[in-house]
Amino acid sequence: MTTETNTRNSTAKIVLVTGASSGIGEATAVRLAAEGHHVALGARRTDRLQALVEKIRADGGRASAHRLDVTVRDDVHAVVDHVVEEHGRIDVMVNNAGIMPLSRLDALLVDEWDRMIEVNVKGLLHGIAAVLPHLQRQGGGHVVTVASVGAHEVVPTSAVYSATKFAAWAITEGLRLESDPSIRATTITPGVVESELAQHISDPLARDAMQTYRRNVIPADAIARAISFAIGQPADVDVNEIIVRPAAQR
Numbered sequence: 001m002t003t004e005t006n007t008r009n010s011t012a013k014i015v016l017v018t019g020a021s022s023g024i025g026e027a028t029a030v031r032l033a034a035e036g037h038h039v040a041l042g043a044r045r046t047d048r049l050q051a052l053v054e055k056i057r058a059d060g061g062r063a064s065a066h067r068l069d070v071t072v073r074d075d076v077h078a079v080v081d082h083v084v085e086e087h088g089r090i091d092v093m094v095n096n097a098g099i100m101p102l103s104r105l106d107a108l109l110v111d112e113w114d115r116m117i118e119v120n121v122k123g124l125l126h127g128i129a130a131v132l133p134h135l136q137r138q139g140g141g142h143v144v145t146v147a148s149v150g151a152h153e154v155v156p157t158s159a160v161y162s163a164t165k166f167a168a169w170a171i172t173e174g175l176r177l178e179s180d181p182s183i184r185a186t187t188i189t190p191g192v193v194e195s196e197l198a199q200h201i202s203d204p205l206a207r208d209a210m211q212t213y214r215r216n217v218i219p220a221d222a223i224a225r226a227i228s229f230a231i232g233q234p235a236d237v238d239v240n241e242i243i244v245r246p247a248a249q250r
Contacts (some may be wrong), residue, residue: 009028013231014087016040016080018070019097019125021048024146026100027220028094028227033061035228040083042068043097070097070123073130082129089138092231095127095168096146102157104205113160120164124171132175132183140182142231145172146223149245157205169241176240184238186230191245192217216248 015032019025019044029039033056041063043050049065056063064086067078084090098120101112124145124234149156151165169187176185194217222244230239 008035011232012036012038012081013091014038014040014044014089015092015231016083016090016131017094017096018042018068018076018123019146020052021045024190024220025094025096026052027097027224029063030056030061031221031224031228032231033063034059035232036061037092038062038064038087038109040064040066040079042066042070042079044069049087070095070126071118073126076123076126077130080127080134084134088121090131090134090141092142092144093127093131094144094146094227095124097123098146098148098164100148100161102161104157105159112226116160116164120161121167121171124168128175136180137213140235142184142186143172143175144186144188144227144230145169145170146227147189149185149187149189149243149249151187152243173240176238181238182235186227186239187241188223188226189241189243190228191249192221193223194219216246218244218246 015037017025017029017039020029020041025043026074029041033039039056039062041052043049044067046065046067053063053065066082069075080090099116101109101116103109103112128143131141131143139142145168147168148165150162151169154162172185172187179185226242226244230242233239
């Protein structure tokens with residue numbers, strides 16, 4: 001075993017990543033595993049999770065797959081509790097699961113509004129509710145929320161999506177303010193990133209607009225690097241928010 005590996009493993013964390021079957025979640029899992037952390041991967045698409053776990057293990061990393069629907073509170077609690085039971089602790093929870101079915105309000109796609117609230121807001125709250133008692137009991141840990149630049153700006157078709165991402169930012173900031181300093185909270189705020197999010201858009205107007213908007217994208221690993229930076233800081237440093245977007249995005 002190399003000296004570098006020994007150094008990395010001495011600071012290895014147990015990390016749960018939701019929405020880990022693609023995009024930012026997948027890239028985060030790959031990067032953190034390569035850095036020596038154990039990554040527990042949660043998502044609904046277990047076939048993709050298992051393939052990712054096999055890839056990580058083939059590359060020398062440590063990973064496990066867990067079927068997880070963040071909209072189901074009991075699902076989230078069960079996975080978090082399982083990770084703690086297996087490893088004795090959980091150091092980081094990356095609340096990454098999210099959807100983005102953009103549309104104008106007058107399209108009245110109410111079911112899609114409801115689904116965004118279920119995944120982007122309630123899913124985050126379920127994650128916090130499941131992990132916070134463990135972090136309090138063990139005397140520390142880190143909650144990372146993947147939000148969006150939509151939390152800071154509203155454009156036509158983004159009203160509900162932006163509202164959910166502003167809520168995600170506000171909830172995470174509230175967690176930071178209410179928690180003991182040993183529990184850190186970070187919002188990672190991506191701009192346009194390579195992902196499947198745009199595939200959720202059913203409204204033709206919003207879908208066409210997104211094609212133009214997505215002319216300049218950055219790889220999902222750019223966000224994974226930001227997450228790695230945040231969780232790698234010393235215990236007395238709390239990275240509150242990182243905004244990462246393409247240099248060409250305005």
